[in-house]
Amino acid sequence: MKLKIILIVIIALLAGNLASAELNLAQRLSGRILLQVESAGEAWYVNPADGKRYFLGSPDDAFAIMRRLSLGINNTDFNKISSDKNLTARVRGRIILRVQSAGEAYYVSPMDGQKYYLGRPNDALNVMKRLALGITNADLAPIPAGQLELPKTADSSVVSPKTNPPASSQQSLLEQAAAAVRNNDASKTQSYFTSSLRPAVTYTLSALNADSRLLLANILSGAKLTGQTDTKKTYSTTAHFFLGGYDIPLHFYVQKQPDESWLITNL
Secondary structure (H helix, E strand, O other): OHHHHHHHHHHHHHHHHHHHHHHHHHHHOOOOEEEEOOOOOEEEEEOOOOOOEEEEOOHHHHHHHHHHOOEEEOHHHHHHOOOOHHHHHHHOOOEEEEOOOOOEEEEEOOOOOOEEEOOOHHHHHHHHHHOOEEEOHHHHOOOOEOOOOOOOOOOOOOOOOOOOOOHHHHHHHHHHHHHHHHOOOHHHHHOOEOHHHHHHHHHHHHHOOHHHHHHHHHHHHHOEEEEEOOOEEEEEEEEEEOOOOEEEEEEEEEEEOOOOOEEEOOO
């Protein structure tokens, strides 16, 4: 009987130690990019917010996931990262968006606390893989996998510069505007906005660099339908401001015009 009790205690202690080891492993890998060295180098991001790992597949999917899991930050706090120890500790391993700088995306390495600009999708994936840590399938398995619903890639060839989509597909209008922004086509981009906004649209495109235009396009194409009437539709997205603990709502309005076309009324 005593032997059985001793064995039960030993087994319980071993199980507890294994569970603790798995938890400690997940905590140590929080915010890291992991490469499955036994599975063709598949890349994963361990999100510190929920402790789950997210698969970084194609460059576009990886970039979309990074932005969906990101934190909004203002320029003042952004400039303090690396020099302010408390602030740096709070954002280590996080993907941050500069909400006052066209949503530029950066990864704060949990290893050195430095900011790494993610730029275009291909550049972003290359940066993440360069900073990644190799891991075996056995060590990766205990970390739960998370999933996000990603927006479909816009097809820039569907709508011509002078044609608006029907009222039943206004999400396509935002996506087409996003495609024009990505291509830096000012004339085509203007065609999706009301005439009063077109000078501002032209100025915005000329003021942004290629990476900033890409980020603006991703914000446009990522907005979702949140309200509608017969003449107006509202599309919204949210940037979470981590350091302030609040969300920054972004809204785009698509309105029916007198000639029955639909145009975006704000930027």
